[in-house]
Amino acid sequence: MSDITPPSVARPSAATPLTILLCFIVALLEGMDIQSAGIAGPGIAAHFGLDKVQLGWVFSASILGLLPGAFGGGWLADRIGRKRVLTVAVVLFGLFSLLTTQSWNLDSLLLARFMTGLGLGAALPNLIALTSESAGNDRRATAVSLMYCGVPLGGALASLAGMFATPERWQLVFHLGGWAPLLVAPLLYRYLPESAAYQQQAADRRRPSIVQGLFRAGQAVPTLLLWLSCFFTLLVVYLLLNWLPSLLIGQGFSRPQAGSVQLLLNLGMTLGSLLAGVLLDRWRPALLVTLVYAGILVALAALGSLEGFAGMLLAGFAAGFFVLAAQLVLYALAPQFYPASVRATGVGSAVAVGRLGSIGGPLLAGQMLASGSGTAGLMSLAAPGVVVAAVGIILLLRHRPAPE
Template identity: 60%
Template structure:
């Protein structure tokens, strides 16, 4: 049905489109926060739970989405996930009370969580090892661009906050027929032997000397995603609390996402072409500097620059993690390994917005939130460097592709 030369391009293009929609839906609650707060009469902690309920859904979604994909196929699980988050994004727009709102966000998160490990696995398996990071980065750049679209819609929608969720629900449902017709299943998955009942999840994650790599991967995902989701969900509210106007906050949020798209692309391209240790040090150092900028910037221009830099380095850091995960695991258990790492990272994603809500409720302000995020980034960077050192020391390791062009 698909020529061998067209398969990788078609896979990456369709996965990019899904990632674009995913990015829109991931940030829809953050950009619609003011409308949600007014409609449901939410305080800071209640709003934190609205943000975190979708992220809590991401956790089991990512794990079981990856686990199931290694058994029935990446394409089938991805299509089901897209339908799920489309339906419940629509439901968010028409939720009648706070309980329904939380349930709608949880179910949306479940679908979004199941989609991501399949997007990563499909792109990783569509190309050769030397282009793997680049392929994943092209796909993943759709996530921040989708977030920028969500910020744009929020700016023009004004008080019609429901519009964000209606668009976020209809777009994935319209994409499903295209995916069914055009998206090829991973050839690597089709050619591999299916894992049988004897190959447990523990063996998939920790077998064949993968214990330290898996644990370090989880640690880096946890702390990087803590900061990532704190910024994604709370940045507009933090800016409003600092005295910026709604339009200024929207501008900074949009620049955060544009920076993220550039950072995502650069992260993957650099990983495939430059010494990855230098790439990691630059990215995490830049992210720490950007957080300081967000806390100290005075005036909309300085804040816009800090927001752009924060997006660039935060998404580049996340892309590094998504590119490092697939080569650590053989094809038969790859989606399980990626899904488990994403799921563990979601624990950080849940704690980030909730911690930010508690810090704000305690009166520490936005500077307190940004300061609290910094130590975790140092831990994440050290964990990534451990994985890279291990990859370099293990001769013939599947991860050595990341050092091939250094």
Template identity: 60%
Template sequence: MSTTTIAARSSTLTIGLCFIVALLEGMDIQSAGIVGPSLAAHFSLSSSALGLVFSASIMGLLPGALVGGWLADKVGRKSVLIAAVTMFGIFSLATAIAWNYESLLAARFLTGLGLGAAMPNLIALCSEAVEQRLHGTAVSMMYCGMPLGGALAAVIGLTGTEETWKTVFYVGGVGPLLIVPLLYWWLPESSAFRAQKNTGAAQARADWRGLFQHDTAKSTVLLWVGFFFTLMVLFILQNWLPTLLRGLGFNRIEATTVQIVLNVGGALGALILGRLLDRWNVALLVVLMYCGILVALGGLGLSTHLTAMVIAGFTAGFFSIGGQLVLYALVPRFYPTAIRGTGVGAAVAVGRLGSMSGPLLAGQMLAAGSGAATVLMAATPGVLVAAVSVLFLLNGRRQVQQGTSLTE
């Protein structure tokens, strides 16, 4: 068997297994939002208290991504991913058996730690499984599992009743624990990591200081700003959309249908935008995706009929979830192998600050009496800031390409 064939099979296996993990992660991340009204009723939660539940797992995502990315550069992507999947599976099950508000918050926070540690390793494994010109395609094929997992969570919520909200957490807990043995037996470690591990000089640079060297500092800051505001908008949609739609007069089935469509649109957006990232002008793609997000937010805030809301939901998913994929696929290009996991983890972690602030802000606005349209429109300035930051980032990338490539 030729070396090329072996490498192709290894890449396919890596992307396939990472897709399954992303599917399970996407299901768990959106599970609380899907059953938000049921959680609020079961635990007698106000809007602000429910927002804290949504944000609890996101609070865990931040340190999880930081530590998970850093450990990936120290001990390997595969072992950290296995530990992360085990963790979020166990504590998703714990969410289903939470007996009060405090135990619910604790279970969601610990679930977030595992979820956060998984994502930088998924990105690093997939981007390092292929050559650079296919980074966008490889990461998009993995990442489309996230919105599909969210859609699966919505379907599970749709087939149940207000009283069977625990089902989505049982499924979200058992699934990861079943995939762990497959990861242990079949997932290959990153060849790029294995190569740099044997190089003492490269290993010595695998620390946080590498993110702020003269050739990476500007990129790091701009990536962080782009991640913060893009994830802020995305997580408002993923966590609060069903509740916002119920407040607009849509029933549970209609609200869940829009959530499913949003995730289906996100899966298609991830695949299409990821492919375009490898083939199209990246700056033009960034302009398109942020304009799409702005249009979608307006549609969600102003639509009064189900058909219009479904179209707006699909558009929102296509550009917000697909746009986040573009950012995930871009990050590995700005860091060398020795600090790639650390760089990805740090960007994801800072993005989680936006993820955390988004649901909290929405909860506080709703508690103060703001309507759904006001909440959605409040995210508009953040979209504009993110767009400008990413465009500056790409301009800096062109300047870097005139010198030595960072990705070797």
């Protein structure tokens, strides 16, 4: 791991606050688009006459696009620059979010959601790489957390829009998530600083291949453990993001009540993202991981067993807090295992593998609900995956590169 940039070289630059701010704005927009389908789900189902299995495919279409988007976006960023790829990705997911509102049948809807996910996926590894590379080694997790808290905040904005949108006006959240990125893209092109770490290695024509970069001597085990934890963690995250509103309505809660729980879920995610990054830079990481994943298990049990509205609000907040803290820890750690020449590729590969879990979560939930399984059964099914993810990340920490 000798080519990992040591602290003496990796100093925060003067552009760090601007980089974090602009990446935070993009993360905010990404959070709006990622959760838009789940929030508009009841309206989409009514408009197109979809059953639960078909609605699960709608949820998973954008997530399916995230997988090649994340991997391809990271690979391209290591070759043509983080800023360029991020700007194009923002235009892509904004444009196809708007085109979602013009869908005329299930096939066109699935295509629009897939292309939206392609742009969303390409954006995320670049957001992580840019913010991580702009900060010093002792503040990288904090920088990533400040950026990434924009994702749940964007989800909260989408939840607010969903509370004011009737099923007949399901297009509202997609208009909001489409026009805003198209307005922000020119600002990125004009003001976002390119990563200094990328610029330093861009002149080197001897870039390692993907296999060499991710599986070279001493790196294969960390890469595989990172993939394992990302897969199971994101399975739980996207199960909650996509199905929670429909589950709550199915349990007898009103649409405003379901929107309130979803809003608390996103606010919990915001706080979890912020605190996890700060604590990761200061606490023993293994202790933090143990507490976070134990919290996920407790929150899932509460969502599956509580019946009162007040208790469900608290459970939604706790679930959001812990699942996003877990995801943030993974995203903050990922850049530390790769040199600048393959950093975006490494982060993108972890995000892409995590998206496989994101795809499986909503589809599995749709199949279980269609077969008559209740919310409690669905939440208990996610518990073993949480345990596997926790074990994977604790083992991963043993391979964490020590600062030179």
